[in-house]
Amino acid sequence: MPPIDGSDGLKAMIEDLVNKNRVMIFSKSACPYCLKAKDLFKSINVEYHAVELDKLDNGPAIQDTLQAMTGQRTVPNTFINGKHLGGYDSTLKAKENKTLEVMLDGESYDYDLVVIGGGSGGLACAKEAVKHGVKVACLDFVKPSPQGTTWGLGGTCVNVGCIPKKLMHQASILGHSIEDAKSYGWELKDEKVKHNWETMKNAIQDHIGSLNWNYRVELRSKEVTYQNSYGEFIDKHKIKCTNKRGKVQEMTSRYFILAMGGRPRYPDIPGCKEYCITSDDLFSLPYAPGKTLCIGASYVSLECAGFLTSLGFDVTVMVRSILLRGFDQQMAEEIGKYMADHGTKFIRPCVPVKIERLEEGQPGRYRVTGKMQDGTEVVDEYNTIVVAVGRDPCTKGIGLDTVGVDVDPKTGFVLASDGEQTSCPNIYAIGDVLKGRPELTPVAIQAGRLLAKRLFTSATLKCDYVNVPTTVFTPLEYGAIGMPEEVAIDKFGQGDIEVYHSHFLPLEWTLPHREENVCYAKLICVKSLKEKVIGLHVLGPNAGEITQGFTIGIKLGATKADFDNAIGIHPTCAEIFTTMNITKNSGVDISVSGC
Amino acid sequence: MVRQIVVEGFDNCMRTTEENKNSNVYILFSSSKVNGKSWCPDCVVAEPIVEECISKKSDDTVFIFCGVGDREFWKNASNPFRTDSRLKLKSVPTLLKWGKPKRLEENQCADKELVAMLLEED
Numbered sequence A: 001m002p003p004i005d006g007s008d009g010l011k012a013m014i015e016d017l018v019n020k021n022r023v024m025i026f027s028k029s030a031c032p033y034c035l036k037a038k039d040l041f042k043s044i045n046v047e048y049h050a051v052e053l054d055k056l057d058n059g060p061a062i063q064d065t066l067q068a069m070t071g072q073r074t075v076p077n078t079f080i081n082g083k084h085l086g087g088y089d090s091t092l093k094a095k096e097n098k099t100l101e102v103m104l105d106g107e108s109y110d111y112d113l114v115v116i117g118g119g120s121g122g123l124a125c126a127k128e129a130v131k132h133g134v135k136v137a138c139l140d141f142v143k144p145s146p147q148g149t150t151w152g153l154g155g156t157c158v159n160v161g162c163i164p165k166k167l168m169h170q171a172s173i174l175g176h177s178i179e180d181a182k183s184y185g186w187e188l189k190d191e192k193v194k195h196n197w198e199t200m201k202n203a204i205q206d207h208i209g210s211l212n213w214n215y216r217v218e219l220r221s222k223e224v225t226y227q228n229s230y231g232e233f234i235d236k237h238k239i240k241c242t243n244k245r246g247k248v249q250e251m252t253s254r255y256f257i258l259a260m261g262g263r264p265r266y267p268d269i270p271g272c273k274e275y276c277i278t279s280d281d282l283f284s285l286p287y288a289p290g291k292t293l294c295i296g297a298s299y300v301s302l303e304c305a306g307f308l309t310s311l312g313f314d315v316t317v318m319v320r321s322i323l324l325r326g327f328d329q330q331m332a333e334e335i336g337k338y339m340a341d342h343g344t345k346f347i348r349p350c351v352p353v354k355i356e357r358l359e360e361g362q363p364g365r366y367r368v369t370g371k372m373q374d375g376t377e378v379v380d381e382y383n384t385i386v387v388a389v390g391r392d393p394c395t396k397g398i399g400l401d402t403v404g405v406d407v408d409p410k411t412g413f414v415l416a417s418d419g420e421q422t423s424c425p426n427i428y429a430i431g432d433v434l435k436g437r438p439e440l441t442p443v444a445i446q447a448g449r450l451l452a453k454r455l456f457t458s459a460t461l462k463c464d465y466v467n468v469p470t471t472v473f474t475p476l477e478y479g480a481i482g483m484p485e486e487v488a489i490d491k492f493g494q495g496d497i498e499v500y501h502s503h504f505l506p507l508e509w510t511l512p513h514r515e516e517n518v519c520y521a522k523l524i525c526v527k528s529l530k531e532k533v534i535g536l537h538v539l540g541p542n543a544g545e546i547t548q549g550f551t552i553g554i555k556l557g558a559t560k561a562d563f564d565n566a567i568g569i570h571p572t573c574a575e576i577f578t579t580m581n582i583t584k585n586s587g588v589d590i591s592v593s594g595c
Numbered sequence B: 001m002v003r004q005i006v007v008e009g010f011d012n013c014m015r016t017t018e019e020n021k022n023s024n025v026y027i028l029f030s031s032s033k034v035n036g037k038s039w040c041p042d043c044v045v046a047e048p049i050v051e052e053c054i055s056k057k058s059d060d061t062v063f064i065f066c067g068v069g070d071r072e073f074w075k076n077a078s079n080p081f082r083t084d085s086r087l088k089l090k091s092v093p094t095l096l097k098w099g100k101p102k103r104l105e106e107n108q109c110a111d112k113e114l115v116a117m118l119l120e121e122d
Ligand SMILES: Cc1cc2nc3c(=O)[nH]c(=O)nc-3n(C[C@H](O)[C@H](O)[C@H](O)COP(=O)(O)OP(=O)(O)OC[C@H]3O[C@@H](n4cnc5c(N)ncnc54)[C@H](O)[C@@H]3O)c2cc1C
Pocket: A116, A117, A118, A119, A120, A121, A122, A139, A140, A141, A142, A143, A154, A155, A156, A157, A158, A160, A161, A162, A163, A165, A229, A230, A231, A232, A259, A260, A261, A262, A279, A300, A394, A398, A430, A431, A432, A433, A439, A440, A441, A442, A444
């Protein structure tokens, strides 16, 4: 119990010391932790005032009063700029996670970090940051799509991206496997196996629901403040948060991280926003889509067209010019050819002009008018139209201009340094909002984690955006690391590039007699760099699984000789990379046959 | 209004759930008491906290307290609580919203904030 007698007086005395001294340490002269605390401040050239309680008659009474005021009885008991910090451990931690600087500056914010956007990057960053003992909040708010679709915590990947897309891809692969199964002796009673869209959709949405829930539980357990509200900047340290009931709250923070991701873009043509859906709606569509048009040649468009075709729908893709801009064009055309051979129709080169509704319903019926490059008009009817012509970053209307965060004036992508710092020094950006970085979940996660470590520890490692592997999950998957062939030629010159390539036939395809010359692999090497491999491309089943493992080799600078030296695993598809000996230049035939 | 129902065993639990399928149904799976004593300390901690949280709910809600049997029955990996595809319980206590992918396990059930979050409307 604090002494009743004079404790008010002591309290006033303590408050006076605390207010007058930027760093105030209540200490004992022989206490080793007190010495350490003082040394810590000396080491950063910060003056402190110390009162040695063991040298004072009323020392024990002061200690009692301190306990009543701060809940801490032990020494050292340190205050900075009038705020209680704690003992030596707290001081050391504050130094390590860099919150001591803020206290010494006399700044005081509600949070050390507010992350705007609870997607792949934002969640990873918030969870990493709290590990270092700082106060973190994460805002996530989903504006409904024009069709009214919304979803829970986790961002694009979990709700309307990678996760549902890969599961629908798997549904389509299983369809092929059922076909193949007959050649392996499985006697399927009902020759006509049917697919039920609703069953698949519900199972996928259930899984997503459990992920949404687990993220919320995780944030709560890790003590990240989560708010289901929309963030807009008021000034560079203050944000306005509006929840779905319109309730407004303000938060201040030392740092902000922009992790708002992107949303599908709609072409500006009549009827598009009213009648078309996007990937934001497709994966939770309550009814089977029926005859479908996918507009665009992005990977999202081709992936959706691919699984919808395999699930048995009549699917057409409308393509303005090239497929998969930014990807290796030989591979892109091979994908298109395989899809066309397997029932997906392509209208090309063609742009949509207008969309009209003929009939409401689930699905409804729509007329799409397109214009071919040569001016001819094409008109057809569809039940569902999916637009996938690209995505725009969610950087508009949230006050980035007020706080001086520079964005690309044309596209809205945030401009940032290689350490993800924007033109407003306390605001950083990660993931899909960033200009010129791969828009992929693992990239957003890696950037978010490393950034949190750099902000709140002495770590310096930055995210390496080079040689990021990726896979397009079309029915025949396409995996790639490094440069597309045309980029490599551009950079090094045709004469310095050697491309090794080969078709391959997965063993599993032989019994069902699937086609022979569609799976394909190539290695792009630079002759003058001892045939260093700067691009690896593979088209075939499980290309994602194949590509991931090779990433380490490519990042370590593997040469063609290193690939030759590696021993394959037989019988696999990936082993093709250990035995490639035909160069494109040689013109030697690379076709394979099954016998 | 919250109605609280106490049941023992898998079959009773499923029957009660079916009877109330038009309401919001929450279930707390907990150790059965043997001679008035619980064999699961986490359950003992969680029960009063869950009870306190549900007493604050006002909408059409049914709350089922389900005893999963004695320790020996529960530990058997082939007991229906663990195997039924609608439940697939891994531990007690487990608190879940029936038909939704929301659940809390073990000491999460004793965290007032998490329990309140689970009881929130979707
Ligand atoms: C169909 C599709 C398939 C994909 N497939 C793959 C794949 O196979 N592999 C892969 O690696 N990547 C894939 N991606 C890309 C991947 O989803 C993204 O790269 C990743 O989600 C980006 O993460 P992020 O953290 O930048 O943003 P997001 O995950 O988009 O999260 C941003 C969050 O912030 C919220 N938000 C926006 N503005 C505000 C605001 N002002 N206030 C509060 N909250 C806000 C958004 O609603 C969203 O929840 C796919 C994307 C799509 C669309």
